[in-house]
Amino acid sequence: MQSxxxxxxxxxxxxxxxxxxxxxxxxxxxxxxxxxxAHDIDPFDIRKAAAVAASGVWQLPEAIHLVVVDPGVxxxxxxxxxxxxxxxxxxxxxxxVLVPAIWRAGGIESAFSIVPAQLNFQLPLATFHARDVLAPxxxxxxxxVEPENIGEPVDPESLGASPFRIGYQEGEALVAEVxxxxxxxxxxxxxxxxxxxxxxxxxxxxxxSLGHLQMDVPFGRTFSDVSEGELVALFDSSGWLTLAVxxxxxxxxLGIEPGSVARVRIGG
Amino acid sequence: MQSxxxxxxxxxxxxxxxxxxxxxxxxxxxxxxxxxxAHDIDPFDIRKAAAVAASGVWQLPEAIHLVVVDPGVxxxxxxxxxxxxxxxxxxxxxxxVLVPAIWRAGGIESAFSIVPAQLNFQLPLATFHARDVLAPxxxxxxxxVEPENIGEPVDPESLGASPFRIGYQEGEALVAEVxxxxxxxxxxxxxxxxxxxxxxxxxxxxxxSLGHLQMDVPFGRTFSDVSEGELVALFDSSGWLTLAVxxxxxxxxLGIEPGSVARVRIGG
Amino acid sequence: MQSxxxxxxxxxxxxxxxxxxxxxxxxxxxxxxxxxxAHDIDPFDIRKAAAVAASGVWQLPEAIHLVVVDPGVxxxxxxxxxxxxxxxxxxxxxxxVLVPAIWRAGGIESAFSIVPAQLNFQLPLATFHARDVLAPxxxxxxxxVEPENIGEPVDPESLGASPFRIGYQEGEALVAEVxxxxxxxxxxxxxxxxxxxxxxxxxxxxxxSLGHLQMDVPFGRTFSDVSEGELVALFDSSGWLTLAVxxxxxxxxLGIEPGSVARVRIGG
Numbered sequence: 072m073q074s075x076x077x078x079x080x081x082x083x084x085x086x087x088x089x090x091x092x093x094x095x096x097x098x099x100x101x102x103x104x105x106x107x108x109a110h111d112i113d114p115f116d117i118r119k120a121a122a123v124a125a126s127g128v129w130q131l132p133e134a135i136h137l138v139v140v141d142p143g144v145x146x147x148x149x150x151x152x153x154x155x156x157x158x159x160x161x162x163x164x165x166x167x168v169l170v171p172a173i174w175r176a177g178g179i180e181s182a183f184s185i186v187p188a189q190l191n192f193q194l195p196l197a198t199f200h201a202r203d204v205l206a207p208x209x210x211x212x213x214x215x216v217e218p219e220n221i222g223e224p225v226d227p228e229s230l231g232a233s234p235f236r237i238g239y240q241e242g243e244a245l246v247a248e249v250x251x252x253x254x255x256x257x258x259x260x261x262x263x264x265x266x267x268x269x270x271x272x273x274x275x276x277x278x279x280s281l282g283h284l285q286m287d288v289p290f291g292r293t294f295s296d297v298s299e300g301e302l303v304a305l306f307d308s309s310g311w312l313t314l315a316v317x318x319x320x321x322x323x324x325l326g327i328e329p330g331s332v333a334r335v336r337i338g339g
Numbered sequence: 340m341q342s343x344x345x346x347x348x349x350x351x352x353x354x355x356x357x358x359x360x361x362x363x364x365x366x367x368x369x370x371x372x373x374x375x376x377a378h379d380i381d382p383f384d385i386r387k388a389a390a391v392a393a394s395g396v397w398q399l400p401e402a403i404h405l406v407v408v409d410p411g412v413x414x415x416x417x418x419x420x421x422x423x424x425x426x427x428x429x430x431x432x433x434x435x436v437l438v439p440a441i442w443r444a445g446g447i448e449s450a451f452s453i454v455p456a457q458l459n460f461q462l463p464l465a466t467f468h469a470r471d472v473l474a475p476x477x478x479x480x481x482x483x484v485e486p487e488n489i490g491e492p493v494d495p496e497s498l499g500a501s502p503f504r505i506g507y508q509e510g511e512a513l514v515a516e517v518x519x520x521x522x523x524x525x526x527x528x529x530x531x532x533x534x535x536x537x538x539x540x541x542x543x544x545x546x547x548s549l550g551h552l553q554m555d556v557p558f559g560r561t562f563s564d565v566s567e568g569e570l571v572a573l574f575d576s577s578g579w580l581t582l583a584v585x586x587x588x589x590x591x592x593l594g595i596e597p598g599s600v601a602r603v604r605i606g607g
Numbered sequence: 608m609q610s611x612x613x614x615x616x617x618x619x620x621x622x623x624x625x626x627x628x629x630x631x632x633x634x635x636x637x638x639x640x641x642x643x644x645a646h647d648i649d650p651f652d653i654r655k656a657a658a659v660a661a662s663g664v665w666q667l668p669e670a671i672h673l674v675v676v677d678p679g680v681x682x683x684x685x686x687x688x689x690x691x692x693x694x695x696x697x698x699x700x701x702x703x704v705l706v707p708a709i710w711r712a713g714g715i716e717s718a719f720s721i722v723p724a725q726l727n728f729q730l731p732l733a734t735f736h737a738r739d740v741l742a743p744x745x746x747x748x749x750x751x752v753e754p755e756n757i758g759e760p761v762d763p764e765s766l767g768a769s770p771f772r773i774g775y776q777e778g779e780a781l782v783a784e785v786x787x788x789x790x791x792x793x794x795x796x797x798x799x800x801x802x803x804x805x806x807x808x809x810x811x812x813x814x815x816s817l818g819h820l821q822m823d824v825p826f827g828r829t830f831s832d833v834s835e836g837e838l839v840a841l842f843d844s845s846g847w848l849t850l851a852v853x854x855x856x857x858x859x860x861l862g863i864e865p866g867s868v869a870r871v872r873i874g875g
Contacts, residue, residue, distance in 0.1 A: 577623070
């Protein structure tokens with residue numbers, strides 16, 4: 072049942088890495104289906120991979136999510152398998168890249184440090200744990216192996232830190248980082264519907280401060296709720312509060328990048 | 340039998356969108372095979388997506404073609420399912436993106452406006468019909484559901500306009516837009532073999548006017564029919580009349596872009 | 608058993624070519640699994656495709672490797688099927704692109720020139736042998752057809768020349784071209800572990816000359832064996848001797864490109 076493996080990495084599509092992980096999975100578990108989310112992520116961009124994985128787990132919780140951006144490969148950091156409270160299974164290095172996906176999937180139910188010797192796979196190459204540890208682990212899980220049989224339990228509190236902070240309330244405002252800018256220029260803030268509900272209101276407009284900008288933005292359902300070229304705030308498929316421009320790029324308009332911090336309050 | 344779904348979009352490969360559509364299809368119809376044609380299309384570039392889809396349907400008529408470039412998502416435009424006279428099934432938004440593929444597949448046999456409630460899928464998110472309406476529709480069709488069971492019939496004359504015009508005869512010349520420039524720099528004109536046959540001759544050379552250029556171009560079968568660096572006209576796999584430079588880029592050479600208009604006549 | 612087809616090309620992901628090859632294979636041999644290695648290779652870059660294919664066959668010898676970078680398509684060059692001494696099966700044009708993969712797979716056991724008429728496929732289009740000759744051949748092989756049944760034997764000595772030379776010993780040094788620069792900026796030299804063993808030592812440092820640079824580089828197992836920003840030499844997953852910078856780009860640091868020539872000797 073849990074045979075879909077969503078795969079995110081910074082491997083690009085100009086080398087063998089993505090394909091080799093596919094091949095390893097197909098061989099170890101032919102019934103698994105590997106679904107590529109994104110591989111076109113800048114090298115070592117943990118923030119972007121974490122944002123994609125969080126969006127993926129939000130949209131498809133009942134799957135295995137394999138996430139590999141791994142600047143520390145071979146240097147002793149742990150390879151994790153995390154089972155979340157909503158039943159998602161996450162596999163990736165212990166460098167924070169899984170943490171936002173854990174938030175979006177209800178928190179940690181149990182976490183394990185993968186032990187390569189338990190995978191019945193070749194000796195791991197020190198430069199390519201994706202192929203030799205993480206993909207084989209995802210394949211084993213896809214074929215029904217229990218997480219506790221591929222690793223040692225780890226303390227959920229011991230995981231590496233997230234590349235960004237989840238939005239939080241400060242007085243009447245929500246403070247949140249820009250998590251991600253998508254290819255259409257939409258700007259996603261680390262504000263889930265759950266965080267948003269802290270404002271205790273059903274807004275028609277939001278007041279957004281971003282750097283030196285102060286904006287009153289209509290809160291809508293879709294890009295077409297405003298006229299061409301106008302800003303709208305909405306929850307898009309990522310599940311994060313998103314600033315978008317109809318038929319344009321909010322990121323270009325606002326001149327912002329991932330990592331900026333916004334303050335959001337009910338407008339009108 | 341019709342279980343191949345050819346998928347074209349402007350989603351890129353840096354976010355979750357393409358993968359989520361794959362996952363939706365695999366779940367609803369495990370025996371479907373999704374084949375990605377192109378996702379690396381500029382955001383909102385309906386012309387390019389229409390050109391790719393037309394080339395895809397020309398090469399693989401007996402398939403379902405899912406085409407998503409959808410600047411108007413959520414704004415009330417229809418989601419279409421079109422069955423063509425040659426048996427191809429096209430699924431995409433009603434913004435013209437399917438029209439060139441309809442031409443290449445023999446014209447409309449029947450057309451339907453997809454009714455999400457008939458898809459037995461989750462409530463559509465207003466920003467992501469690809470995942471919640473179009474991909475589920477393609478999956479249902481791949482698993483044998485009849486088009487009339489997922490939507491309401493629509494008048495074939497009511498479809499949104501094509502992003503480009505098909506070539507037409509004017510005196511002894513054919514007038515046609517540049518449909519597409521491929522990554523090798525080959526320039527495709529909206530002239531199918533059928534349109535070409537209007538010239539009533541089996542040419543060895545073509546006279547091509549493009550902007551201020553006037554060229555006599557050998558008409559061949561393949562790039563190697565001319566010397567390195569020379570122009571040749573041929574029908575490539577897209578099924579459109581194509582201007583190419585052997586081991587070079589015709590687009591760079593001629594300085595033209597999609598949307599330019601050419602006049603073609605028998606040369607010699 | 609040999610149903611994985613690793614696919615490498617310069618087709619990019621903005622047109623129909625890759626997908627059409629997938630579709631052809633799925634139809635002719637539904638049980639085949641196509642694994643995309645790289646399609647994001649510059650048009651006509653035979654060197655890069657050869658490097659990727661060599662790395663692919665090194666990592667996954669027991670597969671069919673379909674490699675298409677084919678500037679001479681339609682011009683009479685042969686379409687090859689090569690069986691290697693380690694049991695890999697390679698399919699691609701006879702322009703040298705398969706040769707480094709042949710080296711990495713133990714050399715030629717037998718080689719054939721594919722005869723389209725023996726493939727039971729449509730007449731080949733002169734511009735698209737990938738779809739009409741090479742992919743159908745790979746599909747037939749994946750479904751158990753013997754190589755001798757799809758082509759005529761050819762003399763292994765008659766194959767087109769490799770785009771790069773394998774490293775060789777000269778006195779106490781190894782001389783080798785830069786085969787490839789990967790997206791992380793790692794620089795791969797045409798030195799396999801076998802070639803390296805010619806130095807008859809188990810080095811801790813290498814002396815590398817590259818252009819006007821003369822460097823003493825620690826020889827390690829992984830990027831993390833040195834401090835951030837420092838150079839390390841290692842054998843990465845490609846199986847070639849690789850110069851890397853921890854959390855940085857060796858190519859940028861050294862200012863080199865594929866095709867440069869390096870001299871390597873035991874350092875200390």
